Amino acid sequence: MSVNPASGAFEDLVAEGAAVPTEGWDFSWFEGRASEERPSWGYAVSAGRRLARAEAVLDIQTGGGEVLDFALGRAEPARPASAAATEGWPPNVAKATALLGPRGVMVVAAPDDAPLPFADEAFDLVLSRHPVRPYWGEIARVLRPGGTYFAQHVGPASVFELVEYFLGPQSEQVRTARDPGRERADAEAAGLEVAGLRAERLRMEFRDIAAVVHFLRKVVWMVPGFTVEEYRPRLRALHERIEREGPFVAHSTRHLFDVRKPAR
Template sequence: MDGDELIERALSTDFEGWDFSVLSGRLTEGDPDWDYETSAAEAVATAEAVLDMGTGGGEFLARLLPAPGRVTATESYPPNVPVARRRLEPLGVEVVATDADRDDVLPFEDARFDLVLNRHESFDAREVARILRPGGVFLTQQVGGGDLSELNAALGGPANPYGDWNLDAAAGLVAEAGLTVTTRREAFPPGRFTDVGAVVLYLRMAPWQIDGWDPAAHRDRLSALHDRMTADGGLAVRHHRFLVVARKPD
């Protein structure tokens, strides 16, 4: 399949939520030396009141259910909210729409949750501390600012605007909010885009990766990248992930 066909197919591919399965086999990612899903499942199994921040379409949270306690999820990207509700409400989860520009305001009373999960969602550490019960746990895996920097370079785009977001920055904010950090891990697992269509589809799903990116206006860059990927067998990249676990003092 030539580059133009790959690009056009990627531009017309339907997807919903944060279901990256449409990229299965076309964007690979090595595993960090921790398992967030297992840690989250173990925590949910003993929690009385759980919040999943930034649930997307509810794909990840649904894998952790059923749960013995009350489960709530937030989502700030409007197209994802009905997707999450269709998936999660039949499982007993309340899905709350939030404002993407106001992560410093969570619409919950103080000390409501004993577990707050956050997988790849922005957060205000002070708000997380406020809604946690004494003894409650905050478990988050974040995408670091160095994620897929090779992709930005290959397309001649600006660097990721969140380049300073890393383990030290996040753990520092969590500690400043009064939580005790118990676990901190960071990894840069290798990955690969197999074709230029996968690149276009990924940038449609995560447009914040390259600020101002427009596939129509930069078609020449995509064509050049297609030629490079054909010659090299894809585009090698590095993912950037980090894990923070923290506890609110009793």
């Protein structure tokens, strides 16, 4: 049974946030406890329109396959002739295989920082939602001439109000990582053409400490090595602040890439 966020004891809320499974990219558990504005471009719906016109598709770092599954549903009855997805975390590989296998998608276990395990020019559409890092050389290699990379990336200093609450002020180098301008330059250096690039900053609210705990367990790169035990004093102080002042407000950053490989 869920504890009432307004009156729940700190220990009960922390235990609840620590017990929720973290596999996949289903964020429905946060409903009523945390919220995040969505980018105006509607990535999954837009990806579905592109899937309806594609022949061979690759989704990089698919997570539990939820976004690709949704996009394929929006593409129906049109379907790409072949579709594949990569994922590096074993629990997500299993979840994505179970979800996407019935749709005819081949899910391949592949480390996020390794070359893509596919032949040159194998795909006319490559998708990715929130890749850890875009490997532009590999993306260019597996795209067919005239093919497209369509992806939503996490932007610089995303949710840093929460990150810096736990870790303290971050360096300018850390704050400006994932800069869309730098990523554009890297894409162009790999021989790709950036047809479109949009960026937005989006409001987030954490309404109880259980949501904070689950978020930091699920999005592990925010506070590397996060454990309840190590950060219990900061968690308790934040719980008291939320109880006293209301939701903890942060901001995520996102940018949308529409990138093409030049035709021969």
